[in-house]
Amino acid sequence: MNQRNTFISGMVAIIFLIISCSKFEPEAPDDDSILDGPVNGLTYEQNRQFLAGDIAFNDEIFTPATGLGPIFVATSCGSCHAGDGKGTPFTTLVRFGQTDSTGNKYLHLGGPQLQNRAIPGFKTEVIPNGATSSKFTPPANTGLGFLELVSDEDILSMSDPEDSNGDGISGVPSFGYLPEFITPNSNAVVKNGKYIHRFGKKAAAYNLLHQTVNAYNQDMGITSTFTPHDVYSGHTIDPEVSDKTVRDVVFYLQTLKAPIPRSKGNGNFETGKALFTQINCSGCHTPQLKTGFSPVTSLSNKTIYPYTDMLLHDMGTELDDDYTEGFAKTSEWRTPPLWGLGLSPNSQGGQYFLMHDGRAKSIEEAIMMHGGEAKKSRDSFNQLKESEKSAIIQFLKSL
């Protein structure tokens, strides 16, 4: 080959490579097969804030030098919410303290959350004698911004404290006091100075700012201007995360997309959906809600399908851990959203860890663990034919 041919061959190869190189790279997974990613239609400015929050949430790893601990549960937000999905027993939280609504009597001993890890040279917390406890598996993050925008009025309209319709379900909203750093929504419903809380296993967090600030402090031992107290010493210390970062993370959580249903090609979707309603799972796992106004157009006035009523329900002795927070009873749990349920194994190491503490290893097992207000539905499920049960499971996996 002479020099001219070598040159021509080389140029052709380089041009081919530059033009076609991206064809040899992995394709993006289908949007409905992953939980992370922003809602459609964010502005450039909103995309920038989403990215800043994404980095703070998933990439910012705290170390002792940047404020971690000294006692903690995880080193980053993303450690507990891989791919913005549910967590595993590895990052399951333990809360301890109270058995009723009179408040946590173990705050001076490290309550309400057990920091079961410590940086070198420090000892971890232990549950004090006499305190009761419960394990909380980290929930998925997706669609939280939509849930935050469901109005208090709509939540109240789903409650039925006296079970006036006689279906055995008597959901109640979780009313609680607001921390100082929270500004209530303009259309908030107030009852004796208490506001409807909607996030967390016991619905003890008012909104995503409340949830995020507590997670920084209780999960990672990071102080902020919102929660300036060090979890180890109990003393106020300098903020270890900026207000801007906290608000970026809140914005990130607010603008994560809602899980996209994967009903296409699922022949049992309609059958499963009908059976789900027929046995009144939908009595608590309300399929459809609507959001109120938001300055983020993509979130504003939307119809969503989260399969939750965000109310507290008595789940019976089966799920009574003899621990509570806020004003929920020990057997009361907030209805968890079911959207994205089928993608849980993608963030839980290839398996299911369902219910509040991950005790259920499959959807069917989770259904069978329901009690209290859900007992009727559980028993109804149990009486279905195997094919009907399978249809419900497939329906749930497609949400």
Next chain:
Amino acid sequence: MNKIITVFVCIFWIVPNIQAQIDPSLLKDPTAHSKKDLLNMDAIYDRPFVTNKKAPVSLGGYVEANWQHIGTDGVSDGHQLQFRRMTLFVASSISKRIKFLSEIEFEPADKEIAIEFAAVDMEFNELFNLRGGMIINPIGAFNQNHDGPKWEFTDRPISSVAMLPATWSNAGFGIYGKKYNKNWMIGYEIYASSGFDNSIIENSENKTFLPAAKKNTERFEELPSGTPLYTTKVAVRHNKIGEIGLSYMGGIYNKWQDDGLVIDEKRSIHVFAVDFNTTLPKTNTFITTECAWVNVDVPKTYSEQFGNKQFGGFLDIVQPVVKRTIAGWKDAVINIAVRFEYVDWNKGQFIDTGSNIGDHLWSIMPAVSFRPNSQSVLRLNYRIQKQTDVLGNPPSNTAGFNFGLSTYF
């Protein structure tokens, strides 16, 4: 630890002297020595230098730059043009049996100008040479033999840069020696140096990460643990079989006392590595491989995210396919090559579930390289990589091309 050092010292102290280790002519005529006389440990001096016989020093260096287009799960940063590094060597024969060599690396992306090696070698005996200064710890083979132009791949092995700390240098002293006997050669190195610190388990990588300690420049003045890091290596070579190296590096890594007060338990690190390289005589196929095992005493109260056992390694196979005059370059060579890599940053099981902890990666990287001469290389690499997070979730898929050049100057 003391037993290991004693064994190594005993093995080599009793070996009879045969031939001098330091070849002072090396600096004046880099081609004077035979490749057969070299072990991986000689790589630091096995570099082309330019010298003027009237000048007191010899100079050399290499440069690496590349283009790449790599994507992970459909997300790519597009075309990237990278100037990875330029390294300068300055060597000097102070006398017939004393020499000095330094290696200064410029890495603009990291805004880093770092002295990687700056040591004085004094020969007392072919089996007893003293080296002191800023030394490169001889763990595995790549750490000492890392010059870009020697490799057919733009990226350094992942196990060498993201599990072991590549170009891991420290302030230290040690001894080394080498012995020949017909086709056989044996060499050893023993160093006491500064070393690791708490950052190997307190870092933003969210994993036990030995390279994090490279950012601690105070290690050139202060040992966080107050005890040296010991590194030792023995290598055996047969000219027709190849070279195998066994190396160990270990010591206390954490700052366990401060100002006389005990603030933590003493925590140790142990790294073992095996490396091997050979050239198959009939096909001229070059094979080089390195595996390493890392054991770190991570506090039991710390997160399982930070593993106490790691394993990783790579295997490179390089096959020359054309050797002739190409485009006017005499004896130019075209190689095809492939690199297999695997790293597990966290071997073990979760306490709560008993399931395996993930945090591992494998990669295959086919390559084509063109060497107009032995000191320069153009290389085209294609990486296929799967990386699993600590929970063992479905892996992220990475693939893409990389085209680069590297040359000594």
